[in-house]
Amino acid sequence: MTMLLKPAERLGAALSHQEGDRVPFFLAVTLHPARALGLSIQDYLSDPEAVVEGQLRMRHSLGHDAVTSFLHVAGEVEAFGGETLFRTDGPPNTGTPPLTRAAAIERLRVPDPTQVPTLARSLTVARGLKARLGDDVPILGGLVGPLSLPVVQLGFERYLDWLMDAPDLIRQLWRINEAFCIAWGNAQLAAGVSAVAIAEPLVSSTLLPKDLLRKEGLPALRRVREGIQGAVALSSASAPMGSLLPELSELGFVGLAPSCDESLAEAKATLRGRVALMGGLNGLVMSHWTPQDAELAVKEAIRAAGAGGGFVLAEHHGEIPWCVSEEILMAVAEAVRRWGAYPLDWTAM
Amino acid sequence: MNVGSHALNRAEAALLDLDLEALRSVVAENLAMAPKLGVFETLVAPALERIGRAWEEGDLALAQVYMASRLVERLVEEHLVSGELAHRSQPLIAMAVLEDHHILGKRLVLASLHMGGWAVADWGVVSDPVALAERAHAEGLGILLISTLMDRSARRVAEVVGTLRALGASTRVVVGGAPFRLNPELCREVGADATTAEASAVPALLERLVGVS
Numbered sequence: 001m002t003m004l005l006k007p008a009e010r011l012g013a014a015l016s017h018q019e020g021d022r023v024p025f026f027l028a029v030t031l032h033p034a035r036a037l038g039l040s041i042q043d044y045l046s047d048p049e050a051v052v053e054g055q056l057r058m059r060h061s062l063g064h065d066a067v068t069s070f071l072h073v074a075g076e077v078e079a080f081g082g083e084t085l086f087r088t089d090g091p092p093n094t095g096t097p098p099l100t101r102a103a104a105i106e107r108l109r110v111p112d113p114t115q116v117p118t119l120a121r122s123l124t125v126a127r128g129l130k131a132r133l134g135d136d137v138p139i140l141g142g143l144v145g146p147l148s149l150p151v152v153q154l155g156f157e158r159y160l161d162w163l164m165d166a167p168d169l170i171r172q173l174w175r176i177n178e179a180f181c182i183a184w185g186n187a188q189l190a191a192g193v194s195a196v197a198i199a200e201p202l203v204s205s206t207l208l209p210k211d212l213l214r215k216e217g218l219p220a221l222r223r224v225r226e227g228i229q230g231a232v233a234l235s236s237a238s239a240p241m242g243s244l245l246p247e248l249s250e251l252g253f254v255g256l257a258p259s260c261d262e263s264l265a266e267a268k269a270t271l272r273g274r275v276a277l278m279g280g281l282n283g284l285v286m287s288h289w290t291p292q293d294a295e296l297a298v299k300e301a302i303r304a305a306g307a308g309g310g311f312v313l314a315e316h317h318g319e320i321p322w323c324v325s326e327e328i329l330m331a332v333a334e335a336v337r338r339w340g341a342y343p344l345d346w347t348a349m
Numbered sequence: 350m351n352v353g354s355h356a357l358n359r360a361e362a363a364l365l366d367l368d369l370e371a372l373r374s375v376v377a378e379n380l381a382m383a384p385k386l387g388v389f390e391t392l393v394a395p396a397l398e399r400i401g402r403a404w405e406e407g408d409l410a411l412a413q414v415y416m417a418s419r420l421v422e423r424l425v426e427e428h429l430v431s432g433e434l435a436h437r438s439q440p441l442i443a444m445a446v447l448e449d450h451h452i453l454g455k456r457l458v459l460a461s462l463h464m465g466g467w468a469v470a471d472w473g474v475v476s477d478p479v480a481l482a483e484r485a486h487a488e489g490l491g492i493l494l495i496s497t498l499m500d501r502s503a504r505r506v507a508e509v510v511g512t513l514r515a516l517g518a519s520t521r522v523v524v525g526g527a528p529f530r531l532n533p534e535l536c537r538e539v540g541a542d543a544t545t546a547e548a549s550a551v552p553a554l555l556e557r558l559v560g561v562s
Contacts, residue, residue, distance in 0.1 A: 090501025
């Protein structure tokens with residue numbers, strides 16, 4: 001029987017394309033700890049100590065292989081003058097886009113992420129988790145990619161209008177976002193995160209034209225990846241990576257998370273031995289799962305992508321919805337322990 | 350009216366090339382054969398539908414669908430301003446975005462509907478689902494179109510539907526956006542009447558709804 005590995009060793013094995021003791025998994029429970037601690041979502045996300053405690057509790061109850069210091073997307077828009085709207089039953093959202101005039105972009109300078117209250121809180125969380133967990137449990141940081149930030153900085157319509165009518169303005173914003181993403185990623189690494197996950201739905205050719213992505217988007221992502229002085233993973237947050245997956249796999253990311261609509265087996269075949277595949281679970285449908293559905297989903301994902309390492313079972317969208325019950329999360333965790341132990345002999349049956 | 354495949358190909362190419370002059374030209378050539386609404390329904394709408402389908406099949410980007418819709422919007426506005434593109438007989442229809450300020454779908458849907466001669470009031474971004482339902486009831490809306498981006502906003506459609514039913518309103522609710530595309534059960538879960546993944550399919554969906562109401 002394989003000796004039980006620590007979470008960092010288990011993830012390390014997967015990222016090295018080795019089979020550890022079992023398939024590693026991570027559920028992005030950024031909101032659920034509030035419920036466990038009896039706090040509102042706003043109070044929870046505003047208190048770094050509560051987030052540290054919440055992440056540790058979820059790690060203890062689920063037994064998953066990482067924690068996260070990521071708070072919410074709206075925090076990054078605050079860096080550009082945006083507002084955060086808290087909800088009682090879901091993640092905070094961004095308010096009215098802050099950059100609505102060309103002159104605002106022409107004047108824009110790269111914000112210092114350490115001076116943005118929400119981002120500074122996230123750094124405090126990272127330091128707190130590092131102090132409690134040391135090197136045994138990986139801490140995942142996160143940021144929104146340079147191509148996707150304009151959706152919340154400008155609004156999606158204005159983003160595409162300007163891409164058509166004033167492309168140089170958009171290029172200028174992308175360059176500022178690149179520098180911001182690098183600074184924000186490095187600040188998180190300095191605070192103790194083990195890896196940074198970039199959420200970049202706009203890298204999908206279902207959203208931006210493939211030619212534009214090849215010419216300008218992928219080089220921008222490469223520069224961000226190279227500028228961040230540590231391990232970086234890329235998630236398209238449910239948008240299909242499609243035929244760009246092989247090119248994305250050449251950019252130096254340690255892991256890639258395509259859409260839940262894409263074939264895990266095909267993605268694994270493309271990435272095998274070079275880049276780890278992350279995903280396998282569609283969080284948006286979890287709310288009507290039974291524990292049996294959860295077990296089946298875990299089994300199917302492991303069957304499709306588990307063999308040979310190089311796979312981290314995770315949810316594709318980047319956040320487990322608030323309405324998903326803890327019972328289902330526990331059923332996922334239990335199924336990974338039952339079906340994820342290497343070697344995966346049962347998948348040959 | 351039958352539009353030849355050549356004309357349809359030209360309209361599609363004009364939309365993808367963002368060439369308004371070329372689009373005006375192919376529409377003008379077909380106006381000799383049909384009333385304006387017919388030309389929009391049989392030429393421009395199918396061209397936009399082709400582009401929508403190509404997006405569904407992963408061959409085009411949403412940005413291209415959006416930009417093509419923007420071109421159609423301009424053409425429709427030109428004809429509406431001239432008073433030559435008449436609205437159809439229809440129930441009162443409005444469209445709103447629930448909560449999100451960074452969404453694209455509303456403009457795509459409105460472009461498709463305006464082109465088909467549907468009159469749709471744009472209620473913008475609404476944060477209170479109960480107030481949205483109350484307004485729909487007060488104004489005697491036949492159909493309320495709701496666009497969402499986040500899962501949480503999509504689930505709040507249940508409050509809109511619940512309020513409408515509590516008020517005794519017969520307003521049909523049509524929903525759209527990524528949460529409904531990625532979670533096909535959600536439309537039924539929130540009690541909405543219908544959904545579709547593609548903006549260009551909304552006119553046909555409304556035809557069906559109006560036909561059975």
